[in-house]
Structures are given as structure tokens and as C-alpha cells.
Amino acid sequence: MTHHQPKIETSPKVSDEVRKTTCYMCACRCGINVHMKDGKVAYIEGNRDHPVNRGVLCAKGSAGIMQHNAPSRLRAPMKRVGPRGSGEFEEISWDEALKIATGWLAPLRAEAPEKLAFFTGRDQSQSFTSYWAQNFGTPNYAAHGGFCSVNMAAAGIYTMGGAFWEFGQPDWDHTKLFMIFGVAEDHDSNPIKMGIGKIKARGAKVIGVNPIRSGYNAVADDWVGITPGTDGLFILSLVHELLRAGRIDLDYLARYTNAPVLVNMDPESPEHGLLMRDEDGKTLVIDRKTGKLTPFDQKGVQPDLSASYRHGGVTHKPVMHLIAERYMDSQYAPEAVAGRCGISADKIRTIAAELARVAFDEEIVLDQEWTDFRGETHKQMKGRPVAFHAMRGISAHSNGFQTCRALHMLQILLGSVEVPGGFRFKPPYPKPVSAHPKPHSAVTPDKPLDGPHLGFVQGPDDLALKDDGSPVRIDKAFTWENPMSAHGLMHMVISNAHAGDPYKIDTLFMYMANMSWNSSMNTRGVIDMLTDKDENGEHVIPHIIYSDAYSSEMVAYADLILPDTTYLERHDCISLLDRPICEADAAADAIRWPVVEPDRDVRGFQSALCDLGARLGLPGFVNADGSQKYADYADYITNHERKPGIGPLAGWRKGETGPSHGRGAPNPEQLDRYIENGGFFVKHIPDAASYYKPWNMAYQDWAVELGIFDSPQPYIFDLYVEPLRRFQLAAEGHGERQPPDHLRERIRETLDPLPIWYPPFEDGGIDTEEFPVHALTQRPMAMYHSWGSQNAWLRQIHGHNPLYLPTGLWEANGFADGDWARVTSAHGEITVPVAHMAALNENTVWTWNAIGKRKGAWALDKDAPEATKGFLLNHLIHELLPAKGDGLRWANSDPITGQAAWFDLRVKIEKVAAPTESQPGLPPIHSPVGQGPDHLEWKVGK
Amino acid sequence: MHPAPSVIIFTTLSGLGFGLLVWLGMGFPFVTGWVAFAFFAIAYALAVGGLMASTFHLGHPERALKAFTQWRTSWLSREAWVSVAALIVMALYGAGLVFLGAKWTALGWLGAALSLLTVYCTSMIYGQLKTVPRWKTPLTPALMLAIALAGGALLAGQALAALILLPVAAVLQVLWWVRGDMALSRSGTDMASATQLGDIGAVRAFEPPHTGTNYLLREFVHVVGRRHSIKLRIIALILGYALPVVLLLAPFTHLMAFLAVVSHLAGIAASRWLFFAEAEHVVGLYYGKR
């Protein structure tokens, strides 16, 4: 009998129109094609032409349609009518909302601008929000880098003028061995997945270093299940092995790093440990050809790694000597570190040997001529095909900065940065630390701040201290407690403001930061600080303004809500002035634009700031006649110039003869050009400029042409970070500006100019026998912060989160499926469901980050599994270290950068009878947007 | 498997109804007029009622007629044809008995055969499924046929036949359980074959694909406690087989006969609940469940 089958339409119409914009489901910022039907969003897929994602898209991005239509969207400005924290609001007009805000803020600006603390969370417009804050005149501005991964950013920039984060990437096309340390799943997530796929298809190896074998570590060929907080020790042991074997790239170290630069070795000298410099401040080396002292950057100079120099009775040794002396010490021998790291000595040796083998025995060479900054032309580009990547896993510790530094030192010793097969920077990086701004904090009422808030200090003189030595900033950034806090300390703002330490504030203004829930350490405590009242019955933090698109937990704690749009309803620019979307081969920036108009009374936050800025008369936001300068954010993006010819977007500016990229006058049609081009602009780096960028004159000239620099900025990598030494010198008693006595010892010990390892601070403050277990969170690939739970599709994947226990702990406590445990830290306790995981460091427990939800938030049912079985580890982590009895508030942060030490947490675990819900259970908050529908059959087209 | 009431009612009642029709078609008991009407009414109520119940679990019962089209491959489609044929043939045969007092023997035997075939088709809907090793055995049709014939005999007042068939069915039932308890492990399908990861080591389900439930888990994963299972099996054996036999051996009264039928029906319903609830679908292995 013949086979019958129905005829089906295999070429149905896909959509009426495709609108190309930029994703905002995490920090990755992929290009997306938004398919429209009948004016509605019908389907979202990756944009194949986009430099970040090349057409692919993750689960979050593909679920954007459910985020855009989430019932949790705020609908109109609101003012609080119930008590703080109740969630009771009244909808008001934008005019009224902005009048209220102006009424609070205008007097502050006139008298004490620092009484406004303006902090932004998952903000992708930091160059704009910081500009607004600068014009307001408050020193109290930062985004969330301080509790994210500032250790990684700062260590990278201080060491090599660029960092992992999304400032660089492995050379996926050439690398033969990829070693990945703990990464956060929301930074460069699709590029990393694409890269791993690429190198796996080639048969190249992946080594994963992570206490937890999930995600990237699950596909790694070899897994190093390290004990949390010991990555630095492990890395320094690899360095020890490589040095002993002489398996380091001497040519690279001599040419491109400060390994040959001479260091003052006289312990009596006020310049002890500082680098030798000439009158122009250039660091000095010995030229091997002449044996003479010479600035490092002279034509034809061949810096000597081994020669010492004696002058005026003072011995100067090259940095390389100091490195050899420190790391060849037996304290870094594999046997000495194995126990603490939870890695066998043999495995450390094997990894060291494998790194060396691939770097040196599998060297790759590209036939590409290039000229370095000393004028020497090289016929080829030599590559060490070993690439590294790391993120929050190693940086969110109180020893994170030095650990990140150690990893960069390892990369540099192998000669694998900015070479074929190694780690490559993305424009505007490489950028020497000297080319970054320093922090500014000079407050003048009624005037803008004296410069950008955040930056990179070079020494004690750059700290943000008042004349009496007290901190200028509410978060105590750039103080002796954490001198190099390049991203501020958002996690300390509420705690410090509540304590009045260093001073009280009037208005807390926040954007997209869920501080009363998953974005704070010590969630319960922060909730109390936000609602606390003084003896007069007034709130200790008098005013709170909050902007968010959704009904997050933080909404309930604000007095005034400025409702933001969804990412498909707004203008944005992903700017070269900010955290751009460049690739190692190209400079790129991008926009978002309203592919649909909002159907609610909401405004993009940045547009609201343009209005508010004008109402406050902020210089950058009003014309000479006092009228509003930028009608909205789109207007700002198009017409703002940071300096003549340089604006938020680099593409399609107005040149003298026609369109111009990089530099040029504002072009009224610029956004249209972006939209025509798929929402982004990309300019490729010439082949001769594509590697060795910090030293490659072709790259330097290209960067100047594009407006990244005003003049070429070649530099050498700082294996030895001199600014750290300047703080140590101050702690030793040298110089005018002196640290308080209680910090001297810590500064001497931790601000070492060469990478060191020390145990995480929490280990020193608590009884590690009582709390023997490390506790971590990881970000699921299908969720971004707390956002995913309002998404009907994503919350089905991660609706609640067990605490995963390793086999030993599981069996010792007699756990079985469905059991619950009480988890206690020095700070608090939680009671949560547990599950077994064998592929886990034997001394570590973990859970998914930010799945737990407060009842009443995100338009979810009060009995949502996120609230009844989900939980936060945050309740166990305090923003301060346990009290030491000295009356001081010691932050639970890295002593160098102030990075929140989320991953230092230690706990103990006990089996308990299952409670009805995870504990602590907080009372529900009233939902200002009601609850979502009870069923969905989502289809836009007919 | 999810023990849905609709399928339990369907297989229990229609099995009994068609079992009765088998006996009526063979002429046991040979009745005419109103007595015949009563017997046929009971048989049709059970058979048709069962079939109707089976439509309750359909997503689109209004399209049920389409189920007649695929008799070449589908036991469900065959069941549709055969059951309708049996019902029509037996309706004609019954009309002869009730209204004409005529016994068309050949037609009756044809109807009996079709009724038996209906039960066979029903049993093969389950017995064909390789995905449920507990069901995939000739014992499944044997057991269902035996139960239908025994129950039919009971209803038809064929005490001797029932006294033979009930123990036969009980033996088949026990055999079916004993075999069934080892069926999954003997099927060759396990987590290693499901994932093909067994060469590396022991496979354990880690995170499920979604934290919530889904159609597959609701439909295919049902866990019955060991003690609960034993209890129900004993109840099924006593009520379904032993008690009716005892009642039949006692001096005949209508009440006793009625009680025997009710007891049998209750026992078979319990057995049928276990038939579904204890059946392990191999898809559960992907979820680390049995």
C-alpha cells in the first residue's frame, strides 16, 4: 500500500519584520533579531552578523519575550503610602514624581551634594550615570563592580593594562590549551561557550579549575576541584615549578614587561622597593648590548633580566631577581601547598609540565610582520598557545586581588598575553594604568565634582581622604581600608549610611540593584537598616529613590519609584567609553532602540535622568538659557560629546567630508545608521596590529585614529606593581600621608608589589574547626541575578535551589533525597533542602545564586517554589567581618580593592527535620503589580 | 504509569461486559425475552460504559471516529473496529433473543468471538508496549482474557465455569505479578543503556531538566510503596478471585451471586490499579526514577 501523508506548509511566513537590537538578559550584550508580527514581538533569535554572539543566543536571550511581557513590569511612577517595606504604593504622574525628586535633591546640591548617594546596579550606561552624578557634584557614585569582580578588573589593569572580565578573550582560533578558573556565567557567556566549542572541535584541551564540576568544568578534559580561596597558592606553585625548570619566556619578559626594571634594594631608603627612574619618570633597565643604564623604551634597547646595578651605595636589582627569590622558595613547592589546595602535588607538577610543553614545544608562528615601540621590526608573530580565563570565582575573595595578580603573572611568565594562541585584549584595551583617570572627590556645593569619581590610584596622594584623614566617600572607597577600590564599594553604602560612618546621608538613589534581597550581604540586616528609624521617628536613611523595570524586592523599600522600560522599549548605547562589546579583532559598540513602544506610563531611566538633571539645573544637562539640554537618552547618545569629536557612539559620526568613524562631530542620523547596520558598529583591527597590541605601533596608531587614545600609549606589563609598594612604604612610616595605626600591619602584609597568597580573612576571624565547610554560589547559565524568576519559561528550569553537598558530607550526616539541613555561619543560619553531588570539592557546598525570592515580589504567587523551597546564601554572609573587639567595623572585603568577599564564607551543616518552608521565612510584601495569569498560550501571530 | 481512573474503569468494566457477551453469545445461559433483555442490558452497560470512560482521558473526544482509520498497525484502532463489530453483532443476536425469541446460533458465536477479540485488542494496547516491560508479555492478554471470561461466567451465572476460570485467572495473576516484578531489570533497559554513559561508570541522575513537574513525570512516573503494593495484591486476590469462589461454593442465592460479582469487580479494580501504578515506563530512567 502506498504511503499517505498530509501536505504541510514548509515555508510559512516567519514574521512581518525583523528589528535588530541588543540583548539585556545578562551582561553579555549579544545582538538579537526581534521578529515582529502585527507590531508585537513574536520571536527572538541571535544576530548572525553581531561580533559578540555570531547568531547564537543563550536560554536567557531566547526567553526575552517572556521578560518583555512579564506581569511583574512596573506600570507608572509610584510614591510609597504604606510603611517602608510593605509594598504599598500609589501611582502618580511623572511630573509629580520628578517634582518630589527635585524637592529632595535640589537642597542637597546647594548645600551638601555628598548627602546624595547614587549607586547603580546592573547598569549598562555607567559613563552616562557617572556623568550625571559628576554634574550633581556628589562624590558618592559607583556601579556594582565592587561587589562583582573589581579584583579581577583592578588586578588586570594594574598588571597588564587590561583584564579578563569582558576586556579580553582567549585566542580561540589558535589556542591549544585553555585553562579556565571560576567564571561568572553572565560575563562573556556566549563567547566563552562558542570558544570552548571551537577549541573542542579542534581537539584542543580544556583544564577547569573550580571546586564545582558544572558547566564549563563539566566539559573540561581535566578538572581541578580546588579548595575555595586557594587558587593563588596553586598558581604560585605552578610558577615555582616553571621557574625551577627555567620554562619561562625570557625574551618576552625582557622586552615587554618590567621584569628587567631595576628596584631599589636599600631597606633604609625612603625609596626602598620603588623602581629606578630617570628625570622624566621613565623606569630604567640595563641594556645587554651596552651594559649601560637606560630608559626601558629606547630604540634598540635589549633589557637585561639578570644584571644588578649599584649606585650611590644602593643596590638595584631587576624585578626578575625578586621574582626568582620569592617564588623558588620551598613554601611554594607542590608538596607544600597540596594539602591546603586540595590538589595532589603530582597533579600540580603535571599541569605545570603541560603548560610548559604546550607553551614552548607547541609554539605557533604567524607570518605577519610587525614593528614594536622600540622601532624593531619582527618578521613573524610568535605565539604561546596557552590561554587562561577567570572571573568571579577567584576574585570574590579577600585575597582575590593578589590571586588575580598571580594568575596574570603566570600568563606573563609563559609569554602568553597578546600573542597568537594566548590571551588577547579587546579595544579600548590594552590601556596602561597611567592612561586611566585617577579618582576625583573634591566636593563644591552647587558645582560639579572636580572629575570622574572612579579611577586608578598611583599612591597615597590619590586617596579620597578629607584633611582629617576621614573618608570623602560614603562607601570608603580609595581609603586606607581599600586603597585601590577602582569600582567603589556598593555593598557598604547602606551599612555605612545607616551607621553614619563616615557620615549620614539624606537620599539614597539606586538603579537596578536589588539591595534588599540578593544583591546584599546580610539581607535581613540590610532590610532593617532600610526601615530603621531614629529617636525622632524619622528614617535613618531619610529618602530612597529607586528605579527598576520590574517589581523586585527592592521596590518595597523605596519611597519613590521611577519605573524603567523593558530592554525592547528603550534607547541605550553600549559605548567605547563604558564597557563595550569589542572583540580582540575589532572595536565595536552598539545600541538598543525601542523596537516596541511601552504600553505603560514608564520611561527609560536615562531619559528620566535627562529630565531630572534639567530640573536640577545640572550644568551638563541644561543649555545656556537653562532649558533642558537632552530631550531624552537618544538625544544624549547622539549629541553629547565627552571631548570634541568623541561621543558615546563611535560609528557614523560626521567627518569633514562625510561619515567618519571614531572621531567626528555629532551626526543627527547616527542612530538610524546603527539601526540600518543591525544595531551595532564594528571596525576591524588591521592584521599587522592584531597581536602584541601594547607594543605594536600599528595598533597604537590605529587606536589613535579611532579616538581610543589621543596619542600612542605603548607600555610594558607590570609584574611588579609599584603603586602597591608606595602604600607599603607609607605603612612603614614614609611620606606625608600616613595610614591609621590599626591598618599599618595589614597594608604591609597584603599590598605587596609582587603577588602573594594569604588565607581568606574569614578564616582568621572564625573557628575553622567549628565552621569547616566552604559555601559558594554559582550563577545558573539560564538565569541572570534575580531576574529569571519572573520569566515564565526560565523559572520552570530553576524554580528552586537545593544546597549541593559532596559525597563525604552527604554520607557522614546520613542525608537522603528530600532531606533538609540547617546551615550555620559565624553570622547566621538558614534551613534549606539538600542534594548530593559527587563531582564537588570534598569540603565545599554550593547552590544556585539568587533563585530564592521574597513572597510577593516579581508578581509571583506567595507560595511560589522560589519562596518556599528556594533560598539565599546571603543570609549567612555579613558585610563586616566578625567583630575583633577593637570597636572597629572591618569590611568583609579585599583589603586592596574593597571587593566583597562573597566566597570566603564558611559554614557547618546539620541534618534537621524538614520545615514547611526554607528558613528564614520573611513576611510577604504587597505586590504593587498584582500576580501573573494562571496560564499562558503564547502565540502572537494568527 | 499514572493510574488514571478513566483507564481503570474502562478496562475493568469493558472487560467484564465483553466477558458477559462472550457467554451470552455462546448461549450460556440460554435466555429470551425480558430475561435476555436484562442480561444484555447489563453487558452493554458495562461494555459501552467502559468504552465511554476511555474517552474521558482523550484531549479531543470529538475526533474519536478518526480512531477507526489505522487498524493496520494500531491495536487501539483495531479495538475500536472489533468492539463496534462485537456490539453490533451481539445487538442483532440479542434482538433476536429478546424480541423474536429466536436463537441465531452462528451469529451468537460470531459475536462471542468478536467480544473475546475485543478484550484481546484491549490487552494488546498494553501488551505491545516495549516501553513498559511489566506489560510486554503474552501473559498480559492471557490474564485479561482469563479475567474477562471468569468475570463473564460469574455474571452469566455459569458457576462451574467460573469455579474453573477464577482459579486459572488467579494463577495467571500471580504469575503476571512475579514476572512483572523482575521485568524492568530483565528488560535490558537501564540508565546505562538510556544514557549510553555506562562505560564511564555508574550513572546517576543529577539535576532534572526542570525543577517542576511535567507531562512525562505525571503520566509515566508513579511510585507505589512495597508494603502498599503487597496489601493491594492480597486484597485483589481475595476479593477478585478467592471470595467469589467461596461464595459460589455456598448454596446459591441471588444475593450471594450478586456479592460474588461485586467482590470480583472490586478485586479486579484493585488489580487494575496496580496494573498501571506499578508499571514502570522506561522514560522514568531518564529522570533517575525506577
Next chain:
Amino acid sequence: MTQLPDRTEKKLGLVIDLDTCVGCHACVVSCKGWNTENYGAPLSDQDPYGSAPTGTFLNRVHSYEVQPEQGTAQLIHFPKSCLHCEDAPCVTVCPTGASYKRVEDGIVLVNETDCIGCGLCAWACPYGARELDAAEGVMKKCTLCVDRIYNENLPEEDRVPACVRTCPAGARHFGDLGDPDSDVSQLVEARGGVDLMPEQGTKPVNKYLPPRPKDQMDRPAAQPEGDIDVLAPFLKPVAEEPKGFIGWLDKALEKL
């Protein structure tokens, strides 16, 4: 028509690389997005913002932990959707003919207007590839994006299933597994692709590429004599002390 075709002209299917899948669920959601908007009824969700959210998905990513006899446990992410079997038991059991296997490419489809929602096809499928949509009452399953792969309204390069197009790690491959020369067949050949539950006799078209051997660096503490070691030997010291190192450095620099 529930009789299976004697043969199909092509055997279109997926090859899933378990060595590369990082378990990101991109394919799951992309599939949900495309197929709720396209072929047949939307993929509904019940209680989507409530206490027990559940919905229809045509592709789900499992994860398994595998404990070797020696050494560390491994975690393997495991996407699973319809395998478009050659001997598809789901097709033959269908009473209405709604389920069928296409002659031209072997795709197993459900003609939703013929589906009575009896669920028997899902019972017959060993892989859990079919889900009865709770709102529409019809059986939903992977269509291999039959409305994409031939769609002339899409650019040629996009004529692949949504899950394949979106997979960031490139762990999903689409092609004709009936053609021994196709890229996917070559990949299966090279990597030893396998069938799931081969004993079920379904002859799945989709193949799974097993994970490559892992943890080769966990070598035994002492290397037995004569054993071939794929790894580099431990590094040989040139110096034990910093002083010796500086001496070595000097000599090494001479050679540069």
C-alpha cells in the same frame, strides 16, 4: 498514516555532542520560543507564575553524574528531544493516523487536526519525546523545525532547527544521517556516535557523541616502567635556588 514508510529518502536528524554540551538550556528555550509561535498549537504553560509552574517543552536538558570506579565523578549534560526513529513505535500505535513519518526526510510529525489526544504514542516512546499539551489536548513533539529547514522565507544558512542555530557551544549538528558522506555522518563515524536505548529496537536517527576520556592528568603517583604516558614528563629543574637560577638566566639570555 501510521504505517511506517518502507524507506525514507533522507534521514534528517540531530547529532548531539555530549563532550561539548555545557548544559546552558539555550536549545530548550529557543525551541520553546520558535515552536510556541509556529507549527501547530502554542506550547502552553500552566500556573506559570504560581506555586507549581509546568509547561510543554519539546526539548529538555537532563544532567547525569557518572562515577568511574577510579577517580573523580563527571557531570554530563544531556539534551533530549525526539530522535525521529526509523522504527518509530509512536507512529504505529497511533489510532488516527495523526502521527506519521515523512517519506521525504524521515521526520516524525503529528498532524494536530487528527490527534485525539489519547496519549498512546507517548506511552510507546521510550525517550519521553512527546508531551500532551494541557491546554490544547493534542500531542506535541519536536518537528525538527520542519517549518524552518525548508523555509524559503529564511536565509539559506538559517534553514536549520532553532536549537541548532542557537546552540552557543556548537554541540548540536543537523543533517542527513542517511547519507554516509554527510558532515553529520562523518562526525558520527569519527567520534563513535551511539544510539540511545538500542535494545528498544527503535533505530533512532539522532545520534549522541560520547564524552571524550577525561581526567588524564590524574596519573597514578608512580608511573609503571614502560607505560606509555601521553603527558609531558614532570619538569626538570635547572636550578633549585634563586642564586642558581640567576646563573642559569645569564647563560640562557646569552643564547637568545
